[in-house]
Amino acid sequence: MSIKWSEHACKYNLQNEWNDTLKEAYLYDRLSTEHKVRCRLCPRNCVIQQGEVGFCKVRKNINGTLYAQTYEKAAHVAIEKIETEAIFHYEPGADILSLGTIGCNLNCSYCQNWSLSQAEYANPNIISQRTSEQIVNMALKNNIKILSWTYSEPAVWFEFVIDTARLARKHGLVSLFKSAYFLSEEATDMIIDAADLFAVSLKAMDNKYYQTHTQGWIAPVLNCTKKIHRSGKPLEIENLIVTGLTDKDSEYIKIIDFVKKELDESVPLHFSSFHPDYKYVHLPQADSSHLERARAMALERGLQYVYVGNVFENVGLHSYCSQCGTMLVERFGLNSRVLETLDRSGRCVKCGKNNNIKLKP
Amino acid sequence: MKTYQYQWPPKKYLLHAQVQHETDETDGPYRLNIIREHCDGTTTIEPMEIADKNLRFIITRKRPEENSISFSYSEQLILSVYELEDTAFYPIEPYYCG
Numbered sequence A: 001m002s003i004k005w006s007e008h009a010c011k012y013n014l015q016n017e018w019n020d021t022l023k024e025a026y027l028y029d030r031l032s033t034e035h036k037v038r039c040r041l042c043p044r045n046c047v048i049q050q051g052e053v054g055f056c057k058v059r060k061n062i063n064g065t066l067y068a069q070t071y072e073k074a075a076h077v078a079i080e081k082i083e084t085e086a087i088f089h090y091e092p093g094a095d096i097l098s099l100g101t102i103g104c105n106l107n108c109s110y111c112q113n114w115s116l117s118q119a120e121y122a123n124p125n126i127i128s129q130r131t132s133e134q135i136v137n138m139a140l141k142n143n144i145k146i147l148s149w150t151y152s153e154p155a156v157w158f159e160f161v162i163d164t165a166r167l168a169r170k171h172g173l174v175s176l177f178k179s180a181y182f183l184s185e186e187a188t189d190m191i192i193d194a195a196d197l198f199a200v201s202l203k204a205m206d207n208k209y210y211q212t213h214t215q216g217w218i219a220p221v222l223n224c225t226k227k228i229h230r231s232g233k234p235l236e237i238e239n240l241i242v243t244g245l246t247d248k249d250s251e252y253i254k255i256i257d258f259v260k261k262e263l264d265e266s267v268p269l270h271f272s273s274f275h276p277d278y279k280y281v282h283l284p285q286a287d288s289s290h291l292e293r294a295r296a297m298a299l300e301r302g303l304q305y306v307y308v309g310n311v312f313e314n315v316g317l318h319s320y321c322s323q324c325g326t327m328l329v330e331r332f333g334l335n336s337r338v339l340e341t342l343d344r345s346g347r348c349v350k351c352g353k354n355n356n357i358k359l360k361p
Numbered sequence B: 001m002k003t004y005q006y007q008w009p010p011k012k013y014l015l016h017a018q019v020q021h022e023t024d025e026t027d028g029p030y031r032l033n034i035i036r037e038h039c040d041g042t043t044t045i046e047p048m049e050i051a052d053k054n055l056r057f058i059i060t061r062k063r064p065e066e067n068s069i070s071f072s073y074s075e076q077l078i079l080s081v082y083e084l085e086d087t088a089f090y091p092i093e094p095y096y097c098g
């Protein structure tokens, strides 16, 4: 059940109460004037006055030092399936430990997690203190090999993600970073180094759309995405189809062409259905026919792995060999069943094509 | 043991279940059984051991014939069930708690 947003929704304004000096931000400059700082984590480069927070509301200037207020503060902790994150080519069926905090450096008008991403609405009761060690131990105790940094934007607890991912790696765990990737270049470099697999939430291919509906802009998102691709680490792209906004052939083509020309036709692309929330409750859920149409267009234009998302019974959920069309992984709900047509190395048994699907050990 | 049954509505496939120990003094692990009930009357049981004091996890309907899911769990546990409308959604209002 979701809480309905309104102009009068309860605000807790934690950002005013928190004054934590536990973790100094990794990326910022001290400015010479009046204890001001400039945050370098995301392209906003907020200049923050003494006692104030940036746009994301969780990075605070305390006496001329920028502190990450969400360090060790978790708002979401849940064991989920890797398919939850629109990752279909890395260990299908794997359990993940999903982790999120409050705050976001965007403000998408249809955000499903607005009561957490927009920090002023976050209820303090849902926040729990967790150290990196506790998170790694929880994963190990539950036999989970993948930490997933997700939900509201994980970039806003950047320092905690980096520190925990580094510790996790020492224990043989991998980190998945699911983000809108509205990040600075230097933050992108650090996250590429610390994390192991990447899910990009690409809202649209239109700068005006980003400005109007997310309060961000597109260039940094595309730069980050290309950078991740160049790193050679596993990457999948998800595009949320929003009814009346992005459910158009012209929009699908722009995304498809970006993946094909700027990334690679083998990068998995997921078209997911938006559900009405936050300020966009007046729009109906995107119909699966739009997802199916977008998928068909992408396949026709040469993308090899295209999926539908937020629908749970659909032929567009399965993985097929991009050469001979044989089904390799069958999906229902968030369950994946690896078929005998896929060998341990990710090759189609029938035609030998490598479909870049890494299976669980 | 306490029990709770959830009927899958049409077009619903996902739940979050959260189990918490009633007290901080845990001498667990405690038991939780997830029983999947199918329209032909068959069931499958998935036993779990809950060692954490507070554990939240996703449950996904496994096949079209699965029409309900039951939880059978130790008296010392409190179960909260959340309906998920979206894979990126983290609900904070439980559908059931008991």
Ligand code: SF4
Binding pocket: A039, A040, A041, A042, A043, A044, A045, A046, A053, A054, A055, A056, A057, A059, A104, A105, A156
């Ligand atoms: S991370 Fe937050 S404080 Fe830093 S530049 Fe972005 S919005 Fe501003």
